[in-house]
């Protein structure tokens with residue numbers, strides 16, 4: 001894993017994530033029963049194991065041979081991108097990181113704590129400021145449209161739902177809460193995250209240790 005000293009802006013350093021754990025102490029039934037939207041969090045930072053597990057739950061590769069993932073994808077076109085705004089972590093500096101499912105690592109994209117800007121772009125919803133980590137799920141519809149034409153938009157939206165539900169359930173197992181936020185200004189969120197041409201922000205998921213369970 002790279003250290004903070006390697007994180008010079010513009011060099012696009014990558015952070016290898018710990019291997020995801022495939023066994024836990026909470027049953028799938030319990031995660032379903034306990035899943036709830038959580039909007040207040042303990043201020044404590046998350047650690048790299050937790051970030052690894054949450055990113056993997058959203059889009060991790062579960063079959064090496066063909067790259068299939070934790071969430072289904074129309075025609076295995078994989079249009080989703082996962083960005084993580086992290087702050088206060090011991091292992092990596094504050095910034096925006098993109099999850100690379102194939103290598104199970106984070107690519108550093110932007111330096112600094114952008115939660116305030118994202119919060120302002122999302123109707124000032126307080127969970128975004130309160131959470132030590134914020135995940136943003138974006139979709140690149142053209143990837144799916146090559147195969148499915150006009151139906152691609154709905155397919156990409158559906159996929160974001162699958163990925164987000166995985167994060168909710170993984171969160172329950174880790175005592176990490178989240179809420180899916182769909183109310184935001186697309187253009188402002190796109191600008192804050194410097195999303196690439198064609199990438200559309202779909203969901204914002206603030207993530208933090210729960211205070212009410």
Ligand SMILES: Cc1cc2nc3c(=O)[nH]c(=O)nc-3n(C[C@H](O)[C@H](O)[C@H](O)COP(=O)(O)O)c2cc1C
Pocket residue numbers: 035036037038039125179180181182183184
């Ligand atoms: C598409 C969608 C958009 C949502 N957007 C927001 C949002 O912008 N802000 C928010 O606080 N909750 C948002 N929610 C969460 C809902 O308010 C929440 O799921 C609902 O109140 C039911 O509560 P539960 O998730 O605890 O079962 C959204 C949920 C969905 C499915």
